[in-house]
Amino acid sequence: MIKHILTLIWNKKGSNTLLMIEILLAFLVLFAVLSFVFFNMDRLSEPLGFETENRKYIRYGNLDHIEGDSIRNLAVRELKRSLQDLELVESVSLSHDVSPFAGSNWCSGSDDMGFNIEACYSVVDYDFVKTNGMKIVAGRDFKEEDMAATYPVLLANKTFMDDTFGDKDMIDSIIGYNGAKRQIIGVVEEYKYDGEFAESQNRILLLSTSKNSSWARLTNAYIKLDPSADVAYEEKISKIVQSVVKTTNFVIQDAPLLRKRANLDTWIPMIALLSICAFLCLNVALGLFGVLSYSISQRKAEVGLRRAMGAHAGSIIQQFTMEVVILAGMAVLIGVIFAIQIPLLNVMDVENSIFFRGILYATIIILVVVTLCALYPSIQASRIHPATALHED
Amino acid sequence: MISNYIKLAIRVLGRNKFFTAITLFGISFTLAILMLIISVLETEVGETPPLTDKDKMVILPSLQLKRQFYDTIYAYDTTMYKSAQIIDTTFTLKENGSNNSNNEFAHWFLDKHLSKVPNAKNYTFFKSGEIFNSYVNNSKVEMRVTFTDHRFWEVLDFQFVEGFGFGAQSVEREEPVAVITTDLADKYYGRTNNIIGEMIEMDGKNYKIMGLVEPAGVSLLAVDIIVPYTHAAIGSVRSNESGFGGYMAIFLGETSADIKLIKEDIKYINSKTEVPVAAQGKYDIIKFDAFGYHETYAGQILDLNDEAKSLWIMKLIMMGLIGLFILLPTLNLINLNVSRIMERSSEIGVRKAFGADQRVILTQFVIENIVQTFIGGLIGLVMAIVLLNVINEAKLMGDIILKLNLRFFIYSFLICLLFGLVSGILPAYKMSKMHVVTALKQNKL
Numbered sequence: 001m002i003k004h005i006l007t008l009i010w011n012k013k014g015s016n017t018l019l020m021i022e023i024l025l026a027f028l029v030l031f032a033v034l035s036f037v038f039f040n041m042d043r044l045s046e047p048l049g050f051e052t053e054n055r056k057y058i059r060y061g062n063l064d065h066i067e068g069d070s071i072r073n074l075a076v077r078e079l080k081r082s083l084q085d086l087e088l089v090e091s092v093s094l095s096h097d098v099s100p101f102a103g104s105n106w107c108s109g110s111d112d113m114g115f116n117i118e119a120c121y122s123v124v125d126y127d128f129v130k131t132n133g134m135k136i137v138a139g140r141d142f143k144e145e146d147m148a149a150t151y152p153v154l155l156a157n158k159t160f161m162d163d164t165f166g167d168k169d170m171i172d173s174i175i176g177y178n179g180a181k182r183q184i185i186g187v188v189e190e191y192k193y194d195g196e197f198a199e200s201q202n203r204i205l206l207l208s209t210s211k212n213s214s215w216a217r218l219t220n221a222y223i224k225l226d227p228s229a230d231v232a233y234e235e236k237i238s239k240i241v242q243s244v245v246k247t248t249n250f251v252i253q254d255a256p257l258l259r260k261r262a263n264l265d266t267w268i269p270m271i272a273l274l275s276i277c278a279f280l281c282l283n284v285a286l287g288l289f290g291v292l293s294y295s296i297s298q299r300k301a302e303v304g305l306r307r308a309m310g311a312h313a314g315s316i317i318q319q320f321t322m323e324v325v326i327l328a329g330m331a332v333l334i335g336v337i338f339a340i341q342i343p344l345l346n347v348m349d350v351e352n353s354i355f356f357r358g359i360l361y362a363t364i365i366i367l368v369v370v371t372l373c374a375l376y377p378s379i380q381a382s383r384i385h386p387a388t389a390l391h392e393d
Numbered sequence: 394m395i396s397n398y399i400k401l402a403i404r405v406l407g408r409n410k411f412f413t414a415i416t417l418f419g420i421s422f423t424l425a426i427l428m429l430i431i432s433v434l435e436t437e438v439g440e441t442p443p444l445t446d447k448d449k450m451v452i453l454p455s456l457q458l459k460r461q462f463y464d465t466i467y468a469y470d471t472t473m474y475k476s477a478q479i480i481d482t483t484f485t486l487k488e489n490g491s492n493n494s495n496n497e498f499a500h501w502f503l504d505k506h507l508s509k510v511p512n513a514k515n516y517t518f519f520k521s522g523e524i525f526n527s528y529v530n531n532s533k534v535e536m537r538v539t540f541t542d543h544r545f546w547e548v549l550d551f552q553f554v555e556g557f558g559f560g561a562q563s564v565e566r567e568e569p570v571a572v573i574t575t576d577l578a579d580k581y582y583g584r585t586n587n588i589i590g591e592m593i594e595m596d597g598k599n600y601k602i603m604g605l606v607e608p609a610g611v612s613l614l615a616v617d618i619i620v621p622y623t624h625a626a627i628g629s630v631r632s633n634e635s636g637f638g639g640y641m642a643i644f645l646g647e648t649s650a651d652i653k654l655i656k657e658d659i660k661y662i663n664s665k666t667e668v669p670v671a672a673q674g675k676y677d678i679i680k681f682d683a684f685g686y687h688e689t690y691a692g693q694i695l696d697l698n699d700e701a702k703s704l705w706i707m708k709l710i711m712m713g714l715i716g717l718f719i720l721l722p723t724l725n726l727i728n729l730n731v732s733r734i735m736e737r738s739s740e741i742g743v744r745k746a747f748g749a750d751q752r753v754i755l756t757q758f759v760i761e762n763i764v765q766t767f768i769g770g771l772i773g774l775v776m777a778i779v780l781l782n783v784i785n786e787a788k789l790m791g792d793i794i795l796k797l798n799l800r801f802f803i804y805s806f807l808i809c810l811l812f813g814l815v816s817g818i819l820p821a822y823k824m825s826k827m828h829v830v831t832a833l834k835q836n837k838l
Contacts, residue, residue, distance in 0.1 A: 015731055022724040029717060235528050248596045251524045251535065268789055279422050280721050286415045287725035291732045294412075298735065 005323050012295075019291065020331040026284045027335035027366050033277040035358035039350060040266055046200050049157065049190030050100065051133030054229070055255035056237065057099060058221040060245050072216040079221060079244045080125070086240070088226040088233060093131035094208070094218040096123040100132075100193040101258040102220075112176035119160050119202035121178065122193070123217070126207060129155070129188065131222045139171040139186025147210040151183040157191050160202035177204065195262035285369050288324075293377035296320055303381050304389025313382035320378035321371060328370040332363050398757050402764035409736075416729060420769025421776060423722040424809060428777035429784075430715065431804045432795045436610060438687055441796060443549040443609050447686040448649040450548075451656060453507065453642040454689060458494045458635070458668060458676035494676070499638030500622060506666050512654040513644035517544040520625060520639040521616055525595045527581075534580045536595055537615060540622040548645050549614070556589045556604035564621040571595075572604035577617040593618070610794035613690075634671030636679075644683070652685050659683040723816045730762070730820035734827070741824055742832030754825040762817025763810065770809035777805075 009016055060079075066072045076094065083092045097104050098121070109118035126142040128134075137158060146153045151174055161170060174183050191203045208214045223237065234252055242248055296303075303316055339359050343352035406413045440447055503518045510516065519541035527534050539545075546558030551572075559570045571593060575585045582588060585605070592599045600620060609616065622640075644655050659681070668679045684692065684701070691703040741754060781795050 015728070018724060018728050018731065022721065022728060025717065025721050025724065029721065232531065234533065235531070238526060238528065238533075248525050248527065249523060251526060252533075264789075276426060276718070279426070280718075283419045283422065283722055283725055286418065287729050290412055290415050290729050294732050 001322075002326070005319070005326055008323060009327055015291075015295075016327060019288070020327060020334075022284060022287070023328050023331035023366060023370070024335050026280060027332050027362050028338065029277060029280055030362040030365060031335065031339045031355075031358045033273050034361050035354050036273065037270055038354045038357050040197055040270055042351070042354065043197050043199060046192070047190045048192050048196050049134055049188065050193075052100075052255035052259045054225045054227055055132065056223045056225060056234065057253045057255055057258065058223070058237075058241055058250055059099070059102070059219065059253070060221065060241065060247075060250035061219050062217075063245055063247075065247060066245075069212045069216040073212040075244060075246075076215050076218050079241065082240050082244055083221065083223060083237070086237070088229040089237075090224040090226060091127050091131045092224075093127040093222045094125045094215075095128060095220045095222070096208075096217050097219050098122040098193065099220045099222075100255070101195055101262045102193075105194075108178040110176060110178075115164055115175070117164055117175060117177055119156070119177070119204045121154075121204040121206050122191075123206045123208050123214070125218065128205065128222070131224045133224075134191065135189040137187050137189050138169075139184070141186060142205075142207050146185070146207055149183065151181050152209055153183045153185045153207050155186045155188050155205040155207075156184055157188050157200075157203040159190070159200045160204060161187050163202055178206070182206070195259065195266075197263065197266040281365070281369060285373050288370065289373040289376070292320075292324060292374055293380065296377045296381045299381070300384055300389045303384050304386045307384070307386035308390060316382040317375070317378040320381060321374045324370055324374035325367065328366060332366055336363065395760065398760040399764050401757070402761040405761060406765060406768070412729065412733065416726065416765060417769045417772065419722045419725055420766055420812070421772035423719065424766075424770045424773030424805070424812065425776035425780065427715070427719070427808050428773060428801070428805045429780055429795075431808070432777070432781060432797065432801055433790070433793070434711075435798065435801050435804070436793060436795050437612070438690060439800060441798065442607075443551040443614065444611065444686065445550050446548070446645060449646045449651065450686045451513070451644040451646065451652055451659070451683045452686060452689045453503075453644070453659065453681060453683045454497070454692075455495055455641075455681070456498050456502070456636055457678075457680040458637075458672055459678040459680065460493075460676045461678065494635075494637070496637040496639075498640045498642070498681075499634075499636050500625075500640050502636040502638070502669065503640055503642050506662055507642055507659070510644055510655060510658045510662070512646060512651050512658050514647050514651075515544055515548050515645040516642060517542055517548045518622070518640045518642050519545055520622065520641070521614070522639065527594055529581055534577070535617075536577060537617045538595065539614075539616040539619045540625040541619060542622055545619065548643050549609075551609070552607040554605045554607060555586065556602070558604050558619075559621055564623055567621065567623040569598060569600045569624070570603045570621065571600035572606055572619045573602055574606055574608040574617050576608050578605060595620075598624070608794060610796065612793060634669060636669040636672060656683050656685075719812065723812065726816040727819050730817070731823060734820065734824050737824060738827060738832040741827055742829055742834075745827075745829045745832060751825040755821050758821030758824050759814065759817045762821065763813035766809050766813030766816070770805070770812075774805065 063072050063075060066075055080092050080094055083089055098106050105120050106122070107118070107120040109116070111117070124142075126144045126146060129136065129141045136155075138161075139155075142153065142155065154177070170184050171187070172183060172185065174181050176182070188205065190200060191205065192198045192200060193203070208218060221241075225233070238252055241250055241252070306316060306319075336359055339355065339362075342348060343355040346352070435441065438447075444450070497520070498518075500518060500520070508516070519539050521537070521539045523538050523540075525536045525538060527536065543559055543561045543564050551558070554575060556572070558572055559568070562568075563570050573581075573588070573593065578585050578588050581593060582591065588602050588605050591602050593602055594600075595618065600618075644659075646652055646655055660683075663679070663681055666679055667673075668676050688701055688704045691707040744754060778797070781797065784790060785795055
């Protein structure tokens with residue numbers, strides 16, 4: 001049977017080559033787009049590590065118009081206090097420049113006692129974990145007294161702990177990081193401040209010390225609001241910030257909106273690519289359908305002969321469908337040979353399973369689409385009455 | 394003759410509705426998406442206001458201060474020589490980590506070192522990225538401000554709806570004047586005309602509006618309000634002394650050939666510039682590189698720290714993607730047309746029998762295909778314009794406003810033509826090659 005079909009395919013090698021190239025290309029496009037989608041979805045499924053609901057982020061910057069660290073320090077403390085005093089504000093926290101969805105990144109790395117310690121960090125105050133709804137999975141949260149601790153304290157995310165120390169329990173250990181000896185007091189679940197589509201990376205939260213120079217560099221504030229606070233409440237917050245920092249050069253941003261916008265940056269290309277891909281598939285499917293129905297209708301004589309010799313409708317359908325599926329299978333096989341090089345040669349610094357899934361799903365989609373396209377014309381062909389078919393020739 | 398072909402082509406289209414629908418669907422969608430891509434490229438990298446002269450522009454985006462640490466690596470080679478061990482030691486210096494700061498310039502730094510670039514016809518320094526809030530009628534208006542000098546209006550040809558840009562005197566005398574975009578005017582005043590002379594409040598200061606411009610619609614110039622740089626908070630002492638500040642520079646050459654000269658000038662200036670005194674304790678290498686507009690653009694997207702390379706890679710990626718994207722529908726169309734050759738065999742047979750040669754038939758079928766492509770292209774154009782408006786309305790591309798211009802239509806026309814030619818030639822060639830006898834044997838006249 002298969003040998004017979006292969007002969008049939010070989011007989012029309014000219015037009016079949018074109019068909020195969022088309023299916024091959026469609027496979028490669030599908031593979032690329034699906035891999036991209038899986039790559040992003042994998043990241044999306046990892047936790048973000050903090051909550052954005054009912055949160056506002058205020059970025060007031062360096063306060064360069066206030067001269068001197070000690071006065072700037074007072075202003076920053078005053079800001080925190082006066083925001084906390086507001087009725088509908090549940091908690092307030094401060095951090096330096098690295099804040100969620102802002103795009104900045106501060107990293108540091110060094111070799112400490114045989115551990116390669118590398119992580120990106122944020123300097124935050126003691127209310128940060130609470131205000132942003134982060135989860136502590138081991139150890140404890142920052143406390144206000146920690147600012148005066150002998151060793152500056154830090155919280156690390158789970159990725160950092162697993163990557164650097166493996167299974168060892170490192171709570172309360174002292175490590176060298178960013179030019180100082182620091183104590184790990186706890187582990188947070190995650191802190192993907194670049195957004196939900198970011199890769200889970202090594203992150204460290206450094207507690208700002210009580211020194212003037214440290215507090216004066218806190219440039220961002222985070223507010224957790226009561227759910228009953230409405231848009232007009234933002235103006236009230238704005239007035240308070242303005243009266244403390246003595247400028248309107250600050251931004252109050254809605255955290256859920258920022259998160260949505262950051263996600264949109266990935267969703268838009270993903271949806272655009274997927275819809276272009278869907279269009280290409282539809283285009284190829286329709287084209288294939290056209291070509292198949294046309295070429296099968298050209299083979300009426302063959303069908304008539306087979307029917308007259310006793311072949312029943314099912315075997316006619318099987319023959320035509322198999323012919324197309326085998327053709328597509330060969331094209332996909334060539335595609336797989338190309339596509340599999342990417343995970344095998346480690347071309348990209350990405351987890352290989354993504355590409356294998358990409359190959360699997362692209363293969364399934366192509367074969368299903370091709371089968372569907374072949375089925376209808378084959379059924380049509382099988383309905384031809386032998387007498388009509390043979391009469392024409 | 395050609396009008397005959399066109400008439401024939403339209404007739405053929407009506408003959409088999411199913412195939413026509415498939416073909417037109419493929420063509421129109423492909424072309425619509427291509428037109429969208431053209432529009433994005435045209436808006437972001439094409440020469441449209443306010444960046445009409447972008448091919449003559451050199452952009453100086455940032456200053457890099459660096460200190461490189463070195464490690465000494467020792468290598469011991471031991472050899473036995475006359476039964477005694479000889480140790481041969483070599484050591485090499487290897488780069489081992491660095492302290493690195495990369496940021497925009499301070500205004501004084503640009504003013505001191507880069508205001509006299511020999512081959513630049515004009516230049517402007519500007520600082521973007523600061524946002525001020527203001528509350529109008531119980532809603533928040535965010536104003537993205539650019540601080541700049543009077544030459545900003547000479548280097549960039551913003552489209553003025555009303556009024557004009559501020560001059561050198563306004564900048565010098567620190568006059569509170571501003572130019573705003575129609576977007577901001579709409580949000581702030583609820584109208585986009587008769588704005589000149591109105592006051593706008595920003596950071597507790599009132600600015601008199603002297604110009605109203607169309608938004609730039611490109612990511613580099615995402616701005617709502619433009620004021621003289623003398624109003625920028627000068628207090629940033631800490632960052633200022635080290636040479637960092639937030640300002641970028643654009644230099645304009647006489648022709649696009651000047652770009653190379655300006656880049657060399659800046660390289661020379663870089664080699665003669667020392668690390669600012671305030672930063673000398675921390676850094677010992679100073680580096681600032683200038684790039685053409687397109688290089689800067691590619692650098693922003695790919696972020697490879699090498700703008701020229703980024704541009705190359707981006708061009709390759711773009712061409713590869715577009716190529717792949719066109720190839721599939723083209724192959725599809727070729728497949729469809731090749732398999733339908735027999736449909737037209739009787740016609741070819743008769744024409745050949747009456748003396749038409751291969752070239753005439755080839756021309757006929759290619760023209761037929763091109764006509765088909767243009768009908769599809771027209772549908773595609775409508776779809777593209779609808780999609781464009783949807784994207785602009787929903788602000789899906791952020792600050793980028795997709796525009797339609799003459800070049801867009803020319804490029805779209807060329808793409809249609811190319812698509813029609815490429816997808817038509819192979820089937821047409823096959824048809825024209827058909828032997829008279831075979832063609833006539835298909836007795837369905």
